[in-house]
Amino acid sequence: MISFEDFVLGDGYPIYLQIIRHIKQGIAAGAIGHQEEVPSRRVLSALLGVNPNTIQKAYHMLEDEGIIVSRSGAKSYTSVDEDTVQHIRRELQAGDTAVWVEAMKRLGLSRDQALGLAADLWEKGPEN
Amino acid sequence: MISFEDFVLGDGYPIYLQIIRHIKQGIAAGAIGHQEEVPSRRVLSALLGVNPNTIQKAYHMLEDEGIIVSRSGAKSYTSVDEDTVQHIRRELQAGDTAVWVEAMKRLGLSRDQALGLAADLWEKGPEN
Amino acid sequence: MISFEDFVLGDGYPIYLQIIRHIKQGIAAGAIGHQEEVPSRRVLSALLGVNPNTIQKAYHMLEDEGIIVSRSGAKSYTSVDEDTVQHIRRELQAGDTAVWVEAMKRLGLSRDQALGLAADLWEKGPEN
Amino acid sequence: MISFEDFVLGDGYPIYLQIIRHIKQGIAAGAIGHQEEVPSRRVLSALLGVNPNTIQKAYHMLEDEGIIVSRSGAKSYTSVDEDTVQHIRRELQAGDTAVWVEAMKRLGLSRDQALGLAADLWEKGPEN
DNA sequence: GTGGTCTAGACCACG
DNA sequence: GTGGTCTAGACCACT
Numbered sequence: 001m002i003s004f005e006d007f008v009l010g011d012g013y014p015i016y017l018q019i020i021r022h023i024k025q026g027i028a029a030g031a032i033g034h035q036e037e038v039p040s041r042r043v044l045s046a047l048l049g050v051n052p053n054t055i056q057k058a059y060h061m062l063e064d065e066g067i068i069v070s071r072s073g074a075k076s077y078t079s080v081d082e083d084t085v086q087h088i089r090r091e092l093q094a095g096d097t098a099v100w101v102e103a104m105k106r107l108g109l110s111r112d113q114a115l116g117l118a119a120d121l122w123e124k125g126p127e128n
Numbered sequence: 129m130i131s132f133e134d135f136v137l138g139d140g141y142p143i144y145l146q147i148i149r150h151i152k153q154g155i156a157a158g159a160i161g162h163q164e165e166v167p168s169r170r171v172l173s174a175l176l177g178v179n180p181n182t183i184q185k186a187y188h189m190l191e192d193e194g195i196i197v198s199r200s201g202a203k204s205y206t207s208v209d210e211d212t213v214q215h216i217r218r219e220l221q222a223g224d225t226a227v228w229v230e231a232m233k234r235l236g237l238s239r240d241q242a243l244g245l246a247a248d249l250w251e252k253g254p255e256n
Numbered sequence: 257m258i259s260f261e262d263f264v265l266g267d268g269y270p271i272y273l274q275i276i277r278h279i280k281q282g283i284a285a286g287a288i289g290h291q292e293e294v295p296s297r298r299v300l301s302a303l304l305g306v307n308p309n310t311i312q313k314a315y316h317m318l319e320d321e322g323i324i325v326s327r328s329g330a331k332s333y334t335s336v337d338e339d340t341v342q343h344i345r346r347e348l349q350a351g352d353t354a355v356w357v358e359a360m361k362r363l364g365l366s367r368d369q370a371l372g373l374a375a376d377l378w379e380k381g382p383e384n
Numbered sequence: 385m386i387s388f389e390d391f392v393l394g395d396g397y398p399i400y401l402q403i404i405r406h407i408k409q410g411i412a413a414g415a416i417g418h419q420e421e422v423p424s425r426r427v428l429s430a431l432l433g434v435n436p437n438t439i440q441k442a443y444h445m446l447e448d449e450g451i452i453v454s455r456s457g458a459k460s461y462t463s464v465d466e467d468t469v470q471h472i473r474r475e476l477q478a479g480d481t482a483v484w485v486e487a488m489k490r491l492g493l494s495r496d497q498a499l500g501l502a503a504d505l506w507e508k509g510p511e512n
Numbered sequence: 513g514t515g516g517t518c519t520a521g522a523c524c525a526c527g
Numbered sequence: 528g529t530g531g532t533c534t535a536g537a538c539c540a541c542t
Contacts, residue, residue, distance in 0.1 A: 014140050014518065022234075029236035040529065051520040056530075072530045073526035092235055093245060100228035101249050107221055108157030111250045115243050117221060121229050122239045140517095142539065179541045268398050268532095270524065285492030307526045348491055349501060356484035357505045362406075363476055364413035367506045371499050373477060377485050378495045398533065424514065435535040440515075456515045457541035 001037050002026060002078075004047055015050055019058035021092075027067070027080050028089035038068055038076040129165050130154055130206075132175055143178055147186035149220075155195070155208055156217035166196055166204040257293050258282055258334075260303055271306055275314035277348075283323070283336055284345040294324055294332040385421050386410060386462075388431055399434055403442035405476075411451070411464050412473035422452060422460040 007022055009015060026032035038059065045052040059076060062068040067084065070076040080088075104114035130151065138146055154160035169187070173180040187204065190196040195212065198204040208216075232242035258279065266274055282288035297315065301308040315332065318324040323340065326332040336344075360370035391406055393399060410416035422443065429436040443460060446452040451468065454460040464472075488498035 012142055012145055016518080017140055025231070025234040029234060031236070042529085051518095052530095053521080053532095054519055057518085059530090070530065071527090074529060076530080089235065092231070093237070094249070096228060096231045096235075097242070097246050097249050100224060101246055103153070103220070103224045105250075106153045106157060107217070107224075108159070109221065111247065114225070114250075115246060118225050118229055118243060118246065119239065121222070121225050122233075122242075144539085181542095182540060185539090268401055270396055272524085273396055281487070281490045285490060287492070309527095310525060313524090345491070348487070349493065350505070352484060352487045352491075353498070353502050353505050356480060357502055359409070359476070359480045361506075362409040362413060363473065363480075364415075365477070367503065370481070370506075371502060374481050374485055374499060374502065375495065377478070377481050378489075378498075400533075426514085435533095436515095437517095437536080438534055441533085443515090454515065455542090458514060460515080 002032050002039055004039065004044060007048060009048065009050070015048075015054050016058040016061070019044075019048075019055065020062060023058075023062060023067070024088050024092060027078070027085055028092050030085075032078055032080070034078060034080050036078045038078060040075065130160050130167060132167065132172060135176060137176070137178075143182050144186040144189070147172075147176075147183065148190060151186075151190065151195070152216050152220060155206070155213055156220050158213075160206055160208075162206060162208050164206045166206060168203065258288050258295060260295065260300060263304060265304070265306075271310050272314040272317070275300075275304075275311065276317060279314075279318065279323070280344050280348060283334070283341055284348050286341075288334055288336075290334060290336050292334045294334060296331065386416050386423060388423065388428060391432060393432065393434075399432075399438050400442040400445070403428075403432075403439065404446060407442075407446060407451070408472050408476060411462070411469055412476050414469075416462055416464070418462060418464050420462045422462060424459065 002023065003026075004022065010018055023032065023038075039047070041052040041055045041059070044050075044055045048055075059068055059070065063070055067078060067080055068076055069079050101114070104117075109117070131154075132150065135150055137143060151160065151166075166187070167175070169180045169183045172178075172183050176183075187196055187198070191198060195206060195208060196204050197207045229242070232245075237245070259282075260278065263278060265271060279288065279294075294315070295303070297308045297311045300306075300311050304311075315324055315326070319326060323334060323336060324332050325335045357370070360373075365373070386407065387410075388406065394402055407416065407422075423431070425436040425439045425443070428434075428439045432439075443452055443454065447454055451462060451464060452460055453463050485498070488501075493501070
């Protein structure tokens with residue numbers, strides 16, 4: 001079962017995109033495998049304090065990408081082959097890092113200043 | 129005059145928030161100083177291909193934060209004392225980096241893997 | 257035994273309401289009489305290719321209207337006195353016809369055009 | 385401007401389908417022509433006491449059928465060539481009448497009984 | 513003012 | 528219990 005324990009909702013970014021992202025991160029990290037059970041709309045909606053439809057929208061888009069399969073009345077399961085995992089992993093790793101690098105450059109930091117800041121924050125974070 | 133040359137609109141994030149962020153980044157980087165002229169709504173609207181109302185909304189929120197002062201009928205100017213600059217800088221640097229660090233951890237990367245990836249992408253980016 | 261042979265499911269109208277309507281139509285037409293046996297949930301479910309719960313819902317509402325009586329564990333039977341039959345008949349005949357008349361008026365047909373069209377279609381229909 | 389003055393919401397039938405139907409009826413009757421202005425989401429939603437999104441859904445489906453054209457920020461207009469009008473007219477006339485005929489048959493009425501009932505109700509209705 | 517989208521809540525049909 | 532759909536309200540971007 002996919003975990004959403006430490007999931008926190010961000011500011012103005014659409015919730016359903018955050019959920020999609022969270023699941024993709026889990027897949028990329030290997031925490032979510034093939035044919036794994038996905039939390040139901042209601043369960044996840046109660047857990048996150050979000051409307052079931054918002055969950056549904058996220059799941060529906062993941063279904064369009066072939067990452068989830070849903071059958072009406074039955075539970076939903078992940079469907080991720082190794083290629084998909086690799087693709088998602090690269091997409092997230094490179095994408096996020098590029099965004100951060102770009103932001104740091106705009107803030108006027110040098111490469112070493114930025115990496116140093118990141119290294120500091122890495123240690124202070126919750127877990128490793 | 130504040131530059132928006134390389135400004136690109138992001139995915140689902142509200143445009144007016146992206147503009148606010150862009151200006152704050154310029155202030156944090158020192159590229160935008162005190163009493164500097166802000167592009168008029170019309171100019172910026174044409175430059176970004178965005179509706180003037182959207183620009184207006186961003187400027188209005190920056191006014192509420194005291195970062196911009198508008199004298200009706202005249203040009204608008206920034207108003208950033210040193211404390212404000214420091215505050216914005218920390219907020220953006222630490223905030224963005226914490227988000228990135230968290231994302232990399234979720235993706236299962238080690239500290240060195242993440243920093244290495246960032247270092248690689250740093251060189252490949254547009255400018256320094 | 258109430259017949260559902262030629263029952264076809266309509267577009268967006270709730271299935272349980274269609275079932276209720278079908279039974280009321282049978283009663284109004286005299287095809288369904290007093291103390292007549294109602295198909296069991298299981299049988300009707302299989303016959304219509306519909307979930308037993310949906311049948312259950314329709315029957316439950318008919319029970320609330322006093323048109324069906326169920327003795328738990330035993331078969332269910334209709335319970336329609338003459339007044340009920342009359343009431344249902346009028347309701348369906350007048351209601352449906354008023355709706356159709358209204359629709360034809362909105363479509364700009366004259367009385368004779370509409371009646372002529374109906375007369376034509378009457379002959380072409382399946383049975384009489 | 386398309387009129388919704390005498391529009392009344394029906395029982396369990398989806399509202400957006402009722403709205404679609406109402407507009408198609410107007411087109412079939414010739415009351416709605418080509419390039420005619422469609423009431424805005426807000427106006428119609430206020431008029432019918434319905435949520436703007438429900439109107440939007442109806443309009444969106446009409447747009448998919450090519451009956452309406454919408455441009456973001458601008459008003460929406462009908463787009464009905466003569467072929468479309470003919471097609472809609474037949475669809476509604478024949479469809480509705482067939483449904484009514486079928487219902488009357490199920491209720492056990494003879495052709496003449498049904499037509500007589502309809503003729504009676506025709507006179508009693510609001511306008512002609 | 514306009515249409516487009518995101519979030520929310522209730523209901524229907526299914527296993 | 529599950530997922531699917533309809534209705535609702537607020538917000539965003541555009542004319």
